[in-house]
Amino acid sequence: MRRTIVAGNWKMNTTPAQGVELLEGVAAIKGEAKASVELIVGVPFTHICAVGKAAQGTGIAIAAQNCADHAKGAYTGEVSAEMLASMGVEYVILGHSERREYYGETSETLNKKIELVYQNGMSPIYCIGEKQQEREANRQNEVCRAQIQEVVFNLTPEQFEKLIIAYEPVWAIGTGLTATDDQAQEIHHYIRQVLAEKFGEQAASKCPILYGGSCKPSNAKGLFEKADVDGGLIGGASLNAQDFVGIAKAF
Numbered sequence: 001m002r003r004t005i006v007a008g009n010w011k012m013n014t015t016p017a018q019g020v021e022l023l024e025g026v027a028a029i030k031g032e033a034k035a036s037v038e039l040i041v042g043v044p045f046t047h048i049c050a051v052g053k054a055a056q057g058t059g060i061a062i063a064a065q066n067c068a069d070h071a072k073g074a075y076t077g078e079v080s081a082e083m084l085a086s087m088g089v090e091y092v093i094l095g096h097s098e099r100r101e102y103y104g105e106t107s108e109t110l111n112k113k114i115e116l117v118y119q120n121g122m123s124p125i126y127c128i129g130e131k132q133q134e135r136e137a138n139r140q141n142e143v144c145r146a147q148i149q150e151v152v153f154n155l156t157p158e159q160f161e162k163l164i165i166a167y168e169p170v171w172a173i174g175t176g177l178t179a180t181d182d183q184a185q186e187i188h189h190y191i192r193q194v195l196a197e198k199f200g201e202q203a204a205s206k207c208p209i210l211y212g213g214s215c216k217p218s219n220a221k222g223l224f225e226k227a228d229v230d231g232g233l234i235g236g237a238s239l240n241a242q243d244f245v246g247i248a249k250a251f
C-alpha cells in the first residue's frame with residue numbers, strides 16, 4: 001500500500017498572516033478528506049515560523065520550496081537545509097520547473113541540494129516533467145528518464161525510500177491544461193519502471209509519484225483513480241482551503 005499525498009505549493013503568494021489564515025482554513029476542514037491522505041503545504045521561507053506554528057497538532061506537514069546548495073557560509077540570501085530542518089520543515093520541493101527555468105537550476109545543483117536535505121533529516125519532493133515542445137515531439141519519457149537518472153539514481157536505497165516524486169508537465173502548470181488521466185497514468189507508470197531499474201520493483205512500487213499541473217477538485221478524482229498516481233502537487237488551487245481539501249477528498 002503506497003502513501004497518498006496532496007501537497008500544496010504556494011509559490012510566491014500570500015503574506016505570512018494570509019498564510020496562517022489559509023493553513024487554519026485547511027486545518028478546519030481537512031477532516032472531510034480521508035485521514036489516510038497526507039497533507040503538506042509548501043510555503044515561502046518567510047512563512048515557515050508562523051505557518052509552522054499554526055500547523056502544530058493539525059497533522060499538516062510543512063515543506064520549503066527550495067534550499068541552498070551549500071551547507072553554510074558566505075552565500076548571501078540563501079537558506080540552508082539545516083536552517084529549514086531546525087524550524088520543523090519536513091519536506092523540501094526541489095527541481096520545480098520554475099526553478100529550472102528561471103534560476104538555472106541544474107542536475108548538478110540539485111544533487112547537492114538533495115544530499116543536504118537528506119543529511120538534515122528531511123525528505124525531498126523532486127519535480128520532473130517535460131516542456132510543451134518536448135511533449136509535441138513525444139520526448140516526455142526521455143526527458144523524465146534523464147531527470148531521474150541524473151539525480152535520483154545517485155541516491156542510496158535508504159534515501160530513495162523517503163523520496164517523493166512529482167511529475168509536472170510544464171505545459172500544464174498554471175495554464176488550465178491538464179494531462180488526461182490516461183496520459184498521467186502512462187507516464188507515471190513509465191517513471192516507476194525507470195525507478196525499478198535502479199532500486200528494484202519492490203522499492204519502486206512504494207515510491208509516491210504525485211501529479212502536478214492545473215489539478216483541481218473537478219479533475220482530481222479521475223487522475224487519482226489511476227493506478228500509479230498517488231496524489232498531487234498543487235499550485236493555484238492550494239491557495240484556497242476549499243479547493244485544496246476538495247482535491248484531497250478526491251481520494
Ligand SMILES: O=C[C@H](O)COP(=O)(O)O
Nearest residue numbers: 009173174213214235236
Ligand atoms: O507545484 C505546482 C505546480 O507547478 C502546479 O501548479 P498549478 O496547479 O498552478 O498548475
